[in-house]
Amino acid sequence: MSVLERLRGGLVVSCQTVDGGPMDRPEIVAAMARAAVAGGAAGLRIEGLENLRATRPLVEVPVIGIVKRDLADSPVRITVTAADARALIAAGADIVAYDGTPRPRTDAREDILAAILAGGALAMADCADLADGRAALAGGATVLGTTLSGYTEETAKGDAGPDFDLIRQFRGLSAFVMAEGRLNTPELAAAAIRAGADAVTVGSALTRLELVTGWFADAVRGGR
Template identity: 70%
Template structure:
């Protein structure tokens, strides 16, 4: 399968339940993944080796895999170690995403990308700025994601809404662009494509029931006031 060709113009659903919530089980993540594909998702984003092992046999669409860690000495959470890359590749990832920001980390982004490529899968750079994307392309990433815009100190002022400026900046780099982060409505997904994204990843609005319920509950409470 030509993975990028398959994903181009499509929706990727990030099946990442709220940590330690009632939906945070590999069998439920696999069910979410199957439901997303049934609804038209052309790809999936899955966190964790156990979840990936549960999902991989149930779907044929490309899977972007990550492994999140909370490190005491680094703000980098997404696939920070080469060992994580190897585990995800062995579990069936087609693409492995990693934190591509220029922040203190246990292993360099260049080393992570090299490990991803040596594993025979594509590297997706989860970026926060154009500079992140430029560096990621030099290091060998195949996909630039806007994933971390608004989630770093440097981009804290972008924490609201879709970062169309970063999408356009990545489009100008002639790369495969994945819009990701705060794509909470179908209209925003369409806007991302119009800004130049090749594909769009949606997570919270589709797979984090606690958060979605909270949105509705908050609006109802405010209306009653």
């Protein structure tokens, strides 16, 4: 069964800890990944080469790899160089996700996409809008993610909900559609599938304990 068929109709868990937090250690990320698979995750999204190297030998499900970098002159953070893409493939990523927007970064998005394809992995474009998806498909990407909708200057609109419209638009492109972004309840994840997503990625609500604890702590304080 192909990587995409194994992911189709399933949940991908993004095992990303809070940067610099007490859980930001490769062995903890790997344990999170194993727990996610035990709970029924069809795939994983892992950030960072050390985290990927710690996780890959312990799981058999497909893994989407990314490297995040903070650039001084660009808001782009997700797999900003072709070298990072190649390193992720060497570390065992089945799919490499990259920022599919046209915003400037260290290497052009086209060069990063080309490096992923040359390395034999599938490419996932983290997109903000329909134009990003079309450009990614034209370049050879296989998976379109709604990851960056609401997180670029052009798409920021203060809406706390998922972008179901973009899911539907991507469905019309006949791509493998990965719903991602602000899908923080089981009901929203199910709604993304109904909107046309092939799979759903959930991260913060499952793996960022500090953030989720804050949601509950604020609710409890507000309920006094």
